[in-house]
Amino acid sequence: EGDYGSDLLDWDLIYDSDELTVDLAQLDYLDEALQGDSDEVIHIIARDDNGVLYHKKYYPNRDIAYVVFEAEAALEEAESLSLYNDTPADLWFLYLATDEMVHEKNFGNDLLRDGIWEMKEAFTFKVSPALVEDNQVLHLYAYDYLDNEYHKEWKVSDGWTLTFNTDDLSTQ
Known part of the structure; x- marks a missing residue:
């Protein structure tokens, strides 16, 4: 697993x-998308040896079951999302979905x-441009030590x- 999902190349490299x-069928979470009647899109991200995505x-x-990466498919640099923990607890897990x-x-x-996001502290991370290109709604989930x-x-x-503050506490 990496910042953009499962690494499908393992140790293989694709040269120019x-x-x-x-x-793709090796990934259980793509089963539904790979069925013939699905309209779901699969985002495929590649990184070259210069770090260009x-x-x-x-x-x-x-x-067709064939994807070609060309220079026009290069992504712009990822933006940073800054979060502030104003909850009454340190947060142990954080997900973007x-x-x-x-x-x-x-x-x-x-x-x-392996880190802990402490109360009254900020946490900043890069968001994949593929996730934000259509201004889609994304979900941030954070969990404290009591779950x-x-x-x-x-x-x-x-x-x-x-x-993040107490207004974001789920009632489920």
Whole structure:
């Protein structure tokens, strides 16, 4: 797992003008999207040896099973989202998820990794340009040591600075 999802290349490299076949069916969370009648989009992100990111949208139900990355697919630099913890507790887990991920109950990787986001502290991280390009609603979930859930909906038009507080405490 990486910052942009599952690393499908493992230790393989794709050199300029080379091809590599990757089996998307190996990822259980793509099962529904890969079925012929689904309109779901799969975002494929590649990073070159200079750290430049490339993004392609793949629609399994209408695209051929072949994706070509070209210079035009290069993504702009990722923006930083700054969060402030104004909750009554240190937060131990933080996730950024799309509607689809929430529906699948798969929030991805913990953005805090092994860290703890302390009360009255800020936490800043880079957001993949692919996630914000359509101004879609994204979900931020944070959990304290008692497993209390704090949830915030966010989209780019809301700005790049947010505060978690007791109003975000989920009642579920």
